[in-house]
Amino acid sequence: MRVENRRKSRLRWSVSPTVSLPLLCVLLFVGGQVRAEDDVARLEARIEALEEQIRTLRDELEKIRQAGRDRSVAPELEKPPAAAAEVGERGAALRSGDGSLVVRLRGYFQADSRVYLTEDSFAGNDSFLMRRVRPVLELTAFRDFEFRVMPDFGGSSASLFDAYFNWRIAPVLQVRAGKMKSPTALERLQSATALGFVERGLPTHLLPNRDVGVQIHGGFGRRLDYTVGLFNGTRDGGSSVTDGDDGKDLAVRVFAHPFRDRDDSPVKGLGIGIATTYGRHEGTPRGYATTGQQDFFRFRTGVVNDGLIRRVSPQGYFYSGPAGVLWEWAQSSQELRLGGSRLTVRSRAWQILGSYMITGEDASFGAVRPHRNLGRGDGGWGALEVVARVGRLTVDESAFPILADPEAYAFQANGLGLGLNWYPNQFVKYTLDLGRTAFDNVPGGARKRPENTLFSRVQFAF
16 A cells, blocks of 8 residues: 555656646746736837927927027017107107107297287287297106196296196096196187187186196097096186185086087087086186287276186087187186175176188198198198187176276277288298277276287297
């Protein structure tokens, strides 16, 4: 039995190695193949990743090389843009390289001749004078922030006429602060370089000139403009230099061009509006002058403002082709006191001014542009314009005799004017006008002879 068991054991031993070795080899071969395939897959993935990195690096290198070639061809592109200077119809301007700041210099010069054809107590001296010498400096920062300063060196002393800051928040809303024209009188708002006559008409003597304050203004499209402002307040026809009391003026103006956007409308050039001021003030009221710039009415010494000053002015114009007309009505109501006497004095004025371009240019509220300039190039004689106006200023008769002397002054002035304007080019203007002002006196007052004037002007504006 032991011998048999030993044989069986030897048999198992001799058979097992024979069967196991091939099987083991097969298993090792299959396992090696699996591991090899995994390694190949990993290597292929790694190679693809490396190839992608190489492509990316090549693209970056090409960009760097291209930038180098661009610098060698156009090195000026790397330099910041330079500032630019220009001279045009709106004056001389200097712009920063990025356009964020624009400095503009403009101005105008007016030299006048005044001849009074009637010798009267109202008449002034025949003279030559520098009526206006005004350089204008304008700065614009980032398009929406503006600053303007305009001194005047005409007359016997220099004075500051405009100095204000304006912020264009939106077309419908702008904020302006400083010294500026009061938004009231239509002809006052017209540039002095675009006036039909040498001097403005009678309504401007009742309405404020320039004042210090703040206003909001803007436009709803091209058809409606508005202004609402709060100002120190000034006398009729005067300009504010210092604030004489605690009172302030509220000024409101609305002006519309109802048909401006209708190209086929015959009344496209119509503009109508109304302006008003309201405030309480103290101080000395101002007298009223003729279009010849001579006072025909003054209050007695000691008369002072003592309460409300209210003004209202309906106004408008119409321009069509070479013809135009401007009209304006104004009323000033003042509460006045002299000693123990208190009176409310209402003064009224109106004017109608017509113009016609003989040479066919379009008439407008702004500057005239000749079709053919006098001088080199165009071979023309410029533009020729004829103007005429009629107006009246009336002081409340209740002012006499308590607040005003009927022997010295009239209560009403009636003005007529006829003028001729020659524009050799858009920068130069010559004006010649005849004026006549007749006076009405209160019953029993001294009679005054009419004032007759011959005014002329040479103007250069850019």
